[in-house]
Amino acid sequence: MRKVFRNFLFLILSRVIIVTSLNPTLDDDVLGLIVFKADLQDPNGKLVSWNEDDDSPCKWKGVRCNPRSNRVSDLVLDGFGLSGKMGRGLMKLKFLRKLSLARNNLTGSIGVNLAQLSNLRVIDLSENSLSGPVPSNFFEQCGSLRSISLANNMFSGQIADTLVSCSALGSLNFSSNQFSGMLPSGVWSLRGLRSLDVSDNLLEGEIPRSIDGLYNLREIKLRKNQFTGQVPGEIGACALLRSVDFSENSFSGNLPSSLQKLSLCSDLNFHSNLFTGEITEWIGEMGSLQNVDLANNMFSGAVPNAIGKIQSLKVLNISNNRFSGSLPTSMINCQNIKILDVSQNSLTAFLPTWVFQLGLQTVKFSENKLTGSISGAFTSSNFISHQNLQVVDISQNELSGEIPSDIGKFSSLRILNMSKNSLTGEIPKTVGNLKVLDSLDLSVNQLNGSIPFEIGGATSLKRLVISQNSLSGSIPSSIETCPSLTSLILSRNSLSGQIPVAMSKLANLEYVDLSFNKLTGTLPKPLANLVHLVTFNVSHNQLQGELPASAFFNTISPSSVAGNPTLCGAAVNKSCSGVLPKPIVLNPNSTGSDPDLAPQILGHKKTILSISTLIAIGAAAVIVIGIIFVTVLNIRVRSTMSRSAAAVPLSGSSLSSSPGTDTKSGKLVMFSGELEFSTGAHALLNKDCELGRGGFGAVYRTILGDGQSVAIKKLTVSSLVKSQEEFEREVKKLGKIHHPNLVTLEGYYWTPSLQLLIYEYVPGGNLYKHLHEDEDANGISLTWNERFNIILGIAKSLAHLHQLNIIHYNLKSSNILIDGLGEPKVADFGLARLLPMLDRYVLSSKIQSALGYMAPEFACKTVKITDKCDVYGFGILVLEIVTGRKPVEYMEDDVVILCDMVRGALEDGGVDECIDERLQGKFPAEEVVPVMKLALICASQVPSNRPEMAEVINILGLIKCPSESLEESEQ
Numbered sequence: 006m007r008k009v010f011r012n013f014l015f016l017i018l019s020r021v022i023i024v025t026s027l028n029p030t031l032d033d034d035v036l037g038l039i040v041f042k043a044d045l046q047d048p049n050g051k052l053v054s055w056n057e058d059d060d061s062p063c064k065w066k067g068v069r070c071n072p073r074s075n076r077v078s079d080l081v082l083d084g085f086g087l088s089g090k091m092g093r094g095l096m097k098l099k100f101l102r103k104l105s106l107a108r109n110n111l112t113g114s115i116g117v118n119l120a121q122l123s124n125l126r127v128i129d130l131s132e133n134s135l136s137g138p139v140p141s142n143f144f145e146q147c148g149s150l151r152s153i154s155l156a157n158n159m160f161s162g163q164i165a166d167t168l169v170s171c172s173a174l175g176s177l178n179f180s181s182n183q184f185s186g187m188l189p190s191g192v193w194s195l196r197g198l199r200s201l202d203v204s205d206n207l208l209e210g211e212i213p214r215s216i217d218g219l220y221n222l223r224e225i226k227l228r229k230n231q232f233t234g235q236v237p238g239e240i241g242a243c244a245l246l247r248s249v250d251f252s253e254n255s256f257s258g259n260l261p262s263s264l265q266k267l268s269l270c271s272d273l274n275f276h277s278n279l280f281t282g283e284i285t286e287w288i289g290e291m292g293s294l295q296n297v298d299l300a301n302n303m304f305s306g307a308v309p310n311a312i313g314k315i316q317s318l319k320v321l322n323i324s325n326n327r328f329s330g331s332l333p334t335s336m337i338n339c340q341n342i343k344i345l346d347v348s349q350n351s352l353t354a355f356l357p358t359w360v361f362q363l364g365l366q367t368v369k370f371s372e373n374k375l376t377g378s379i380s381g382a383f384t385s386s387n388f389i390s391h392q393n394l395q396v397v398d399i400s401q402n403e404l405s406g407e408i409p410s411d412i413g414k415f416s417s418l419r420i421l422n423m424s425k426n427s428l429t430g431e432i433p434k435t436v437g438n439l440k441v442l443d444s445l446d447l448s449v450n451q452l453n454g455s456i457p458f459e460i461g462g463a464t465s466l467k468r469l470v471i472s473q474n475s476l477s478g479s480i481p482s483s484i485e486t487c488p489s490l491t492s493l494i495l496s497r498n499s500l501s502g503q504i505p506v507a508m509s510k511l512a513n514l515e516y517v518d519l520s521f522n523k524l525t526g527t528l529p530k531p532l533a534n535l536v537h538l539v540t541f542n543v544s545h546n547q548l549q550g551e552l553p554a555s556a557f558f559n560t561i562s563p564s565s566v567a568g569n570p571t572l573c574g575a576a577v578n579k580s581c582s583g584v585l586p587k588p589i590v591l592n593p594n595s596t597g598s599d600p601d602l603a604p605q606i607l608g609h610k611k612t613i614l615s616i617s618t619l620i621a622i623g624a625a626a627v628i629v630i631g632i633i634f635v636t637v638l639n640i641r642v643r644s645t646m647s648r649s650a651a652a653v654p655l656s657g658s659s660l661s662s663s664p665g666t667d668t669k670s671g672k673l674v675m676f677s678g679e680l681e682f683s684t685g686a687h688a689l690l691n692k693d694c695e696l697g698r699g700g701f702g703a704v705y706r707t708i709l710g711d712g713q714s715v716a717i718k719k720l721t722v723s724s725l726v727k728s729q730e731e732f733e734r735e736v737k738k739l740g741k742i743h744h745p746n747l748v749t750l751e752g753y754y755w756t757p758s759l760q761l762l763i764y765e766y767v768p769g770g771n772l773y774k775h776l777h778e779d780e781d782a783n784g785i786s787l788t789w790n791e792r793f794n795i796i797l798g799i800a801k802s803l804a805h806l807h808q809l810n811i812i813h814y815n816l817k818s819s820n821i822l823i824d825g826l827g828e829p830k831v832a833d834f835g836l837a838r839l840l841p842m843l844d845r846y847v848l849s850s851k852i853q854s855a856l857g858y859m860a861p862e863f864a865c866k867t868v869k870i871t872d873k874c875d876v877y878g879f880g881i882l883v884l885e886i887v888t889g890r891k892p893v894e895y896m897e898d899d900v901v902i903l904c905d906m907v908r909g910a911l912e913d914g915g916v917d918e919c920i921d922e923r924l925q926g927k928f929p930a931e932e933v934v935p936v937m938k939l940a941l942i943c944a945s946q947v948p949s950n951r952p953e954m955a956e957v958i959n960i961l962g963l964i965k966c967p968s969e970s971l972e973e974s975e976q
């Protein structure tokens with residue numbers, strides 16, 4: 006019989022044990038443990054010593070044997086990092102007394118009825134990931150069991166009534182699971198039970214009135230369940246109880262006075278229930294109490310005088326109840342008390358000075374009705390030691406008087422909250438002696454004087470809150486020596502002077518509120534370095550000048566800066582006139598000789614401009630702030646560009662070496678009818694015929710079967726392209742766009758990994774080459790008329806696109822092709838539509854990559870990207886065309902930003918020097934200067950200040966006066 010079973014086990018085990026020879030001395034323990042091991046994963050190799058060839062398991066790790074019988078008595082594998090299921094092998098260990106598998110990663114349900122091992126005393130399965138209900142027959146024959154812990158698993162369901170069979174049970178720990186329903190009533194008659202812990206489950210129901218059967222009980226923990234009803238009236242019969250925890254349930258009623266019989270009890274925890282009634286003198290009989298937590302209930306009446314009898318008391322928390330009256334002076338006898346929390350009650354009378362004579366660590370009196378002066382309470386002579394006090398919260402009372410300067414002697418103080426009282430006088434200089442002070446809150450009092458310079462001595466300060474007082478003077482620069490400061494709340498005082506530059510050294514600042522003071526001067530520029538800022542409220546002061554330039558300040562909410570009449574910058578939507586170049590004023594009343602844009606527009610022709618254009622022109626100069634930012638951004642974009650270039654497989658060479666499957670299975674569509682590549686896609690993309698590269702890919706010239714030249718763009722963003730259907734739908738849309746100033750999309754070619762766009766081929770090169778490279782053989786460069794024509798053509802193409810709700814996104818001079826007649830043709834439009842979504846990062850890094858053309862709103866998440874980003878790019882392009890210079894040029898030790906330079910030149914009246922020298926003497930100033938001004942307006946930092954492209958066309962029409970063209974008359 007036994008042999009049959011053994012063979013059966015070996016069958017089960019065949020994946021672990023290669024049966025060579027049957028070890029005749031192999032006993033049941035070896036077998037059982039090997040089977041058990043076979044079900045587990047042992048990533049840390051803790052069970053390597055478990056070898057099925059051994060005669061005895063007694064030397065295996067985690068195994069102990071009874072020395073007389075040599076049978077396994079203890080299996081203790083705590084924290085071995087085992088995972089997997091607990092298999093049947095254990096049931097072979099007939100002499101097992103202790104099974105401890107705590108702190109592993111065991112999963113699954115308990116399939117084996119361990120408790121039925123007739124010698125088993127201890128089961129500890131705590132801190133695993135076991136789940137499911139515990140089967141009801143689990144406990145059926147558990148008469149030998151003394152201790153069971155299933156704590157910290159994911160067991161669920163009801164706890165089986167059969168638990169009663171475990172009549173010898175002394176310790177039961179089912180805490181931190183999801184057991185539900187009622188506790189089996191038999192639990193209350195387990196006479197041997199010393200420790201009962203079912204906390205943190207979903208148990209409900211009432212506890213029987215009488216639990217006096219549990220006369221051995223030392224510890225009862227019912228915390229965090231849904232129990233209701235009252236605390237058993239006869240709980241006092243469990244006279245050995247040391248720890249009682251009924252917290253976080255829905256118990257109600259009074260606490261039974263039989264509790265007073267628990268003279269050994271040290272921990273009494275009833276917090277967060279619905280208890281009512283008074284705590285009376287019985288509590289004084291509980292002479293061993295150390296920790297008492299009655300918080301968050303509805304206890305009322307006075308705090309009983311008898312509490313003073315409990316000399317052992319260390320922690321008393323009665324916060325958030327309805328206690329009234331004053332604390333009994335008898336408490337001065339509680340010489341061991343360390344933590345006293347009586348906050349959120351209705352305690353009255355004075356702040357008891359004896360409280361501070363007890364050597365407390367934590368004193369919380371907040372939200373009561375204490376009155377009187379605090380001056381006496383913190384007087385040095387009251388204290389046996391200054392070292393103990395760490396936390397003082399007396400906020401939200403009706404306390405008055407001055408903060409005594411002795412406060413500085415409490416060198417261990419970490420938290421001091423005196424807010425919402427009626428304190429007067431000055432902040433004592435001695436707060437600077439509090440070297441470990443973490444949080445100081447003196448807000449909402451009547452403090453006056455200035456913030457002491459010495460505050461800088463409190464070098465650990467993280468929170469400084471002194472709002473809503475009557476403080477005057479300036480913010481001391483000494484706060485720079487509090488480098489941990491995260492919150493600085495000084496609002497609603499009468500602080501004056503400048504915001505100290507030193508504040509910008511507080512690199513951890515997150516919350517700053519200086520609102521409603523009388524601060525003057527400008528915001529220090531280095532505040533831009535504060536990268537952790539969440540709020541920075543300086544509203545309602547008298548600050549002036551520009552906001553610091555940083556991502557945070559560029560997007561600061563207007564309410565944070567409101568009420569400072571002379572503060573300027575994009576966030577307050579007000580131009581910084583003192584700092585910026587003269588705004589271009591459009592004065593409809595001015596006459597004749599004024600070289601400004603206005604008379605040109607309104608004098609020559611009678612067209613009426615839209616109001617938004619007028620506003621745009623008027624506000625044109627609100628710009629400069631963004632420039633530095635944009636430059637920084639562009640530089641960053643350049644670096645991400647080079648990174649992304651490495652990430653995306655691209656270029657003709659990699660293509661020509663790739664296998665030809667794609668091209669064979671691809672789909673070629675020409676909008677004008679069926680056409681064939683004469684040579685196949687690969688040969689098409691000949692590196693020698695490469696025309697150029699852009700954000701979206703390389704462009705090649707090729708000749709189709711019918712002899713037609715086309716430009717083929719190979720998309721390098723193919724990994725980003727949408728599905729074939731979406732791609733085709735979008736491409737077909739783009740293919741329908743026809744405009745004399747747009748490069749026509751003639752077809753496309755699609756495979757999952759290769760997408761080609763087939764464009765009309767435009768001879769004549771791009772604008773970039775014309776402006777910056779073709780320092781022509783004959784020295785002939787573009788004339789002013791040609792340039793103007795190009796500008797107008799670009800404007801028309803953009804207006805057309807915008808009318809179709811298409812944003813170009815990628816305007817730059819290399820995308821403007823010039824055909825044989827000198828007409829501009831804008832290429833590369835609308836390609837962002839081929840991406841799965843209009844992602845700002847992708848747009849700014851991959852596509853809108855051209856240095857200097859990128860509108861500033863790409864940098865701020867909160868501003869919607871609209872077609873106004875094209876208007877910005879257009880403005881930069883116009884400046885480039887007029888000046889012949891690149892949008893950003895790197896000099897030896899300088900970076901020249903084109904629109905910055907032009908704006909400066911306009912202001913200094915030296916604008917002529919900006920104009921392309923190849924045009925010198927051959928341009929009409931009355932056209933060129935307004936065009937430059939228009940360009941600056943288009944390049945406004947604030948998108949809404951930029952005109953619509955349709956308006957731009959109108960203005961260009963007004964500027965151009967054909968009959969008087971200087972060039973034409975010269976030729």
Ligand SMILES: *[C@@H]1O[C@H](CO)[C@@H](O)[C@H](O)[C@H]1NC(C)=O
Nearest residue numbers: 084085086087088108109110
């Ligand atoms: C349990 O498993 C998790 C992930 O599966 C692992 O991170 C953790 O370290 C394991 N715990 C132990 C005690 O091995």
Ligand SMILES: *[C@@H]1O[C@H](CO)[C@@H](O)[C@H](O)[C@H]1NC(C)=O
Nearest residue numbers: 131156157178180200202224
């Ligand atoms: C129950 O087990 C948990 C987890 O092991 C432990 O933290 C808790 O102290 C135990 N309860 C008692 C009463 O020993």
Ligand SMILES: *[C@@H]1O[C@H](CO)[C@@H](O)[C@H](O)[C@H]1NC(C)=O
Nearest residue numbers: 590591592593594595603623
């Ligand atoms: C233009 O003249 C009108 C009437 O003379 C006057 O009301 C208006 O303020 C003037 N506008 C400017 C900008 O000077």
